[in-house]
Amino acid sequence: MFAVIGNPNAASLTYYGLHSLQHRGQEGAGISVLNANGDINTIKGEGLLTDVVSDPAILGKLSGSYSVGHIRYPSNGAKGYDNVQPLMMKMSDEKFAIAYNGNITNTIALRSELEDQGSVFHASGDAEILVHLMRRKKGAFLDRLKASLLELEGAFNYFILHDSGVYAVRDRKGIRPLCIGKLTDGGYVFASETCALGIVGATYIRDVMPGEIVYVEDGKIMSTFFTDDCLHAICLMEYVYFARPDSDLEERNVHSFRKQSGIELYHESHVDADMVIGVPDSSISAATGYAEAAGLPNEMGLIKNRYVGRTFIKPTQALREQGVRMKLAPIPSVVKGKRLVVIDDSIVRGTTSRRIVQMLRDAGATEIHMRVSSPPIMYPCVYGVDTSHREDLLAHQLDLEEMRRHIKADSLEFLSREGTVKALQRSKSLGPNCGVCMACFTGEYPTDLSAESFKNGKQA
Ligand code: SF4
Numbered sequence: 001m002f003a004v005i006g007n008p009n010a011a012s013l014t015y016y017g018l019h020s021l022q023h024r025g026q027e028g029a030g031i032s033v034l035n036a037n038g039d040i041n042t043i044k045g046e047g048l049l050t051d052v053v054s055d056p057a058i059l060g061k062l063s064g065s066y067s068v069g070h071i072r073y074p075s076n077g078a079k080g081y082d083n084v085q086p087l088m089m090k091m092s093d094e095k096f097a098i099a100y101n102g103n104i105t106n107t108i109a110l111r112s113e114l115e116d117q118g119s120v121f122h123a124s125g126d127a128e129i130l131v132h133l134m135r136r137k138k139g140a141f142l143d144r145l146k147a148s149l150l151e152l153e154g155a156f157n158y159f160i161l162h163d164s165g166v167y168a169v170r171d172r173k174g175i176r177p178l179c180i181g182k183l184t185d186g187g188y189v190f191a192s193e194t195c196a197l198g199i200v201g202a203t204y205i206r207d208v209m210p211g212e213i214v215y216v217e218d219g220k221i222m223s224t225f226f227t228d229d230c231l232h233a234i235c236l237m238e239y240v241y242f243a244r245p246d247s248d249l250e251e252r253n254v255h256s257f258r259k260q261s262g263i264e265l266y267h268e269s270h271v272d273a274d275m276v277i278g279v280p281d282s283s284i285s286a287a288t289g290y291a292e293a294a295g296l297p298n299e300m301g302l303i304k305n306r307y308v309g310r311t312f313i314k315p316t317q318a319l320r321e322q323g324v325r326m327k328l329a330p331i332p333s334v335v336k337g338k339r340l341v342v343i344d345d346s347i348v349r350g351t352t353s354r355r356i357v358q359m360l361r362d363a364g365a366t367e368i369h370m371r372v373s374s375p376p377i378m379y380p381c382v383y384g385v386d387t388s389h390r391e392d393l394l395a396h397q398l399d400l401e402e403m404r405r406h407i408k409a410d411s412l413e414f415l416s417r418e419g420t421v422k423a424l425q426r427s428k429s430l431g432p433n434c435g436v437c438m439a440c441f442t443g444e445y446p447t448d449l450s451a452e453s454f455k456n457g458k459q460a
Contacts, residue, residue, distance in 0.1 A: 001099045001178075002196055003068045003159045005166045005216045007187030010067035011059040013200045017189060018049050018069045020196040023244055025073025028084035029053070032097035032161055033064040040097050040161060044084045065187065066166050068159040070099035073386075083125040086161065091135070097161040100127040101176050101192060103384035105154035105449055130158060145169075145213065146226040153447055155235075155383035157208075159190060166190070167215045169226075173233040173446045174210030175383050175437055177249045180221065181205060188216055193247040207250060233437040233446035236420070237385055240374045241282050241345050252428035255285045260423040261373040261415055262289025262343060269413035270294060271369045274338040277301030279328070279345070279356060286373035287343040294341070301335045301342075301365075302328050302356065328356060336364030342409075346374045348387055350394035353407040361408075370409040375417050375441040376400075382449065387440060417441060 002017030004010040011033045018029060029052040030044025041062050045052040049071060053059065070085035086097040104110070104126040111121065111129060119132040133148035141164055155175035160167040168190040170178045181189045181202030189202045197204055205221070208214050211230035215222050234250055235242075245255035265286065275297045278287025281304060291298035305327055340360060347353050357368050376395030381387045390396050394403055404412035415423075417438065424436065439445040 001068070001070050001101050001157060001159050001190070001192050003099070003161070003166050003168065003190040004066065004183075004200075005188045005190075006065050006219065007183055007185065008063075008065050010065050010187075011062035012056065013183070013189065014067045014069035015049070015053060015056055015059055016199050017191055017196040018071055020199050020244075021071055021192055022049055024192060024242060025071045027079065028072035028081075029070065030084055030086050030099075031059070031062065031067060031069040032086040032088065032099075033062040034066040034097075034161055034163070035062075035064040038095075038163055040088060040090075040095050042086060042088055042097060044081075044086065046079075046081055046084060066161060068097055068099045068161040068166060070101075070159075073384075082123045083127075085125075085127055086159075087123060087127050089122075089128060089131050094163055096131050098127050098131060099159040099161075100125075100130075101157040101384065102126075102155035102171065103382060104129060104152050104156055105382050105447065106152070110151065126156070130156075130160075142213070142224065146224070149213075149226040153449075155447075157192070165215055165217070167213055168208055169213050170208040170210055172211040172227050172230045173437070174207075174230070174250075175233060175235050175446070177234060177238055177243065177247075178208040179204060179206070180208060180214060188221065190214070193243055193249070195244040195247040204248070231435070231446070233435055235383065235385070236374070236436045236438050237346070237381070237440065239424075239436075242385075245282075245285050250428075252424070257423055257427040258282075258285030258345070258373065259289035259292075260427045261420065262286035262291075263293045264289075264419035264423050265343070265371050265373050265413075265415045266290045266293035268416060268419050269371060271341060271371075271411060272339065273341045273367070273369060275299045275301070275334075276341045276343060277335070278343045279352070280304040283343045283345045283373065286345060290341065290343055290371065290373075296341070299334050300331060301338075301340060301360065302330055304328055328352075328359065330359045330363035330365075332363040335360055338365055339367035339369070340365050341369045341371055343371050343373060345372070346377060347372055347394055347403070347407075347414075348377055349392050350403070350407055353409075357408050367410045369411045370404075370407060370413075372412070372414040374415055375420060375438075376403075376414050377440045379440050379443040381440050382445065383437065383439075383447075385440070 029049040032042040086099045089096040134144045137144040158169040181197040211227045276291035278284040
């Protein structure tokens with residue numbers, strides 16, 4: 001998500017900010033802008049941002065200084081145009097454009113209660129629940145917003161473009177990342193990751209804190225909290241896989257964490273080998289750390305077709321299989337006759353790992369030792385990462401040796417939970433109340449899941 005507050009080039013800046021965040025989802029993209037007449041205009045559609053806005057000159061038609069933008073990763077809600085954000089909601093007395101990242105875990109109860117009271121939902125995702133909750137309440141905008149946020153459970157970052165401005169919200173555990181930047185030529189931006197700041201000429205100010213609502217008034221950043229029951233629990237998978245290596249999350253650089261994970265992985269499970277190769281792109285940093293610690297060459301044994309999306313975030317298994325085949329290719333002259341340590345950041349379903357091992361063997365590698373720079377994923381994510389079915393998870397179905405046989409590697413080891421915590425601490429000290437969510441590795445979920453844990457028939 002990316003938003004601009006108080007800059008006349010809001011639409012264009014949002015386009016470039018979103019472009020830096022395209023790795024977070026490829027199913028849809030959209031930009032909404034509040035113009036001087038108080039109208040909200042939107043461009044959105046399915047596919048990549050560059051498909052939706054094929055000619056950035058079109059953004060000149062979206063005049064205004066306040067904007068919110070979104071690229072979609074469909075962890076909840078059906079595919080299709082209806083769930084592409086921002087969602088527009090025009091009432092007789094106020095207008096909203098909503099962009100949202102995360103997963104609300106008490107959706108079913110809230111939605112059925114709201115529908116019983118007459119609310120009509122336009123999409124199947126979580127995004128518009130907040131507006132329906134606000135419409136039930138009386139009082140000033142911020143009071144209605146705070147009271148409504150208190151009713152939500154789970155992970156949610158919201159951008160709300162309203163007649164009164166742009167509001168950025170982070171859930172009480174800060175599960176998804178969200179930061180604030182200042183534009184050199186006037187105004188502020190909010191962004192999912194810091195990698196989106198530099199491209200628009202913004203400098204990092206700080207992260208939005210768990211439980212915080214941030215907005216701008218008279219050119220100043222304003223802050224209020226909807227709850228004091230807050231504790232940092234940012235998603236570990238953001239560090240492991242999702243975020244770009246040049247992003248800092250909670251002021252910890254993603255590349256530094258991944259490199260340190262590779263170092264810890266070497267100390268825990270090194271093996272005799274000729275070279276280290278990382279699975280591009282998100283495992284390159286961990287491979288650098290492992291190779292440095294091992295004193296082995298860090299080679300480019302796999303090449304990535306940069307015009308294919310990330311396999312993990314493809315919505316069906318058939319698309320994921322096809323995605324792996326299109327995405328990665330070995331370099332035979334590099335790997336032929338070599339004993340390889342192959343570093344991957346995670347194993348979810350095992351699709352990619354199995355295919356990679358086969359490709360490298362076909363290319364002439366003599367030994368393939370798979371090393372994974374995070375612990376086994378054994379539990380589903382309920383906070384917006386699409387690993388909702390336990391039966392999809394290889395580490396839930398199989399033990400370590402069975403997984404090794406499944407992917408056909410000569411050896412397989414994962415970084416331990418303790419090693420992961422060490423990597424976090426060595427890349428930046430974990431302050432009090434500044435932890436991470438590791439629920440998909442430990443089963444210990446940081447929010448109350450008693451009301452309703454899983455949606456759409458998905459059970460843990
Ligand atoms: S369960 Fe896993 S993927 Fe989901 S928020 Fe927690 S660490 Fe991230």
